[in-house]
Each structure stands twice: as structure tokens, then as C-alpha cells.
Amino acid sequence: MKLTATQYDAVAARAECLVTAAEMDAALDSMAAALTAQLADKDPLVLCVMTGAVIAAGLLLPRLNFQLRVDYLHASRYQGATRGGELAWRHRPSAAIRGEHILILDDILDEGITLAQVIRACHEDGAASVLSAVLVEKQRPHQCQADVVGVVVADRYLYGYGLDYKNYFRNAPGIFAVADADI
Ligand SMILES: O=P(O)(O)OC[C@H]1O[C@H](OP(=O)(O)OP(=O)(O)O)[C@H](O)[C@@H]1O
């Protein structure tokens, strides 16, 4: 469903900025350093978890100054809602994964259900190794951990840097918490 301009502006006005763009830049630099240390000699295949990882990929990949290849997978369990359901696979590049050192790149580790299932799928598909990186980790229990994390934030519903609210705000230049009234 589309938001009207009035609804969109009201959501933005009520939201709280938790992480600024400058802070995200610093976090991206740290992530790039950690990933370079672990992957620079591995010729990894980077798998972007669409759609949310699109901003992470655009900002992180140019910071990785070594040999790598990029592909994507599409698995989703929120689909515009603020609560997750069953993971739905829309694109699983099984044949491309066999024998590769995989880096899974996503915007957020929330319950960890998506990342746990994506990691399991990569092992099932014969990956040589699997590392994971997320821009944002929520302060809450997860089904799995990410190897590299940008920022850790409160357990609230977030948007920005790839994270959506009702399919909007993925392009917001910061990490914002949606007001309780909008959830
Ligand atoms: O840790 P979890 O609780 O499993 O949530 C994390 C996942 O949820 C979001 O994807 P979503 O299903 O919203 O799809 P999207 O990337 O298309 O927004 C996000 O991009 C992660 O992939």
C-alpha cells in the first residue's frame, strides 16, 4: 500500500534518529577493515540479501579494495510489515555457491531467522566457508550471530540504510526508530 505525502511526512517527523550518516560512515570503514583482514586473500563471492542489502552493498563494496565477485539472493520474511513471518525464497543461487568462500551481506540482524537460514542454505549448497556482515544489529536475542557488525541499536522498529517502513524510507540517510504510534 502506498503512503500519501502527508502520511510519509508525519512518519518522518515522529521518527527518532538513532545513528547519523556520519556515524554510519565510520561504521562502514570499520566493517571494511574487518572484512579486508578476513577475506582479502580468499577471492570471495559476496551475496547481497535483497532487497535490504542494496544500500549496504553500494556503500561497503567500494571500500573493499581486493579481488571479489558479487551476486545476490532474495529471501524475505517481513514484506512491508513490521513483524516477520516465514522466510520466502525468491532467488537462491545454489549452483554459484559450490566451493566458494561466501560473504553474506545484509542490512540488519533482528531475530536472526533470515541470517540463520541463509547461512544454512549456503552450507547445504556446498560453500567452502561462510562469513556474514550486517550494517545494524538489534539489542535482543538472535538465532545466530553475524561475524561483522556495523552498529548495535535499541530493539525498536527501524528504517534507513536499506531498512524499510511499509516499503518506504530505505533511502533515509541515517538509522531511524519509528514512533510507537506508527507501528
Ligand atoms: O533477523 P530477522 O528478524 O530475520 O530480520 C532480518 C531480515 O529482515 C529484513 O528483510 P525483509 O524480510 O524485510 O525483506 P527486505 O530485505 O526485502 O526488506 C532484513 O533485510 C533482513 O534480511
Ligand code: HPA
Ligand atoms: O526494524 C526493522 N526495520 C525494517 N526491516 C526490518 N527487518 C527486520 N527488522 C527490521
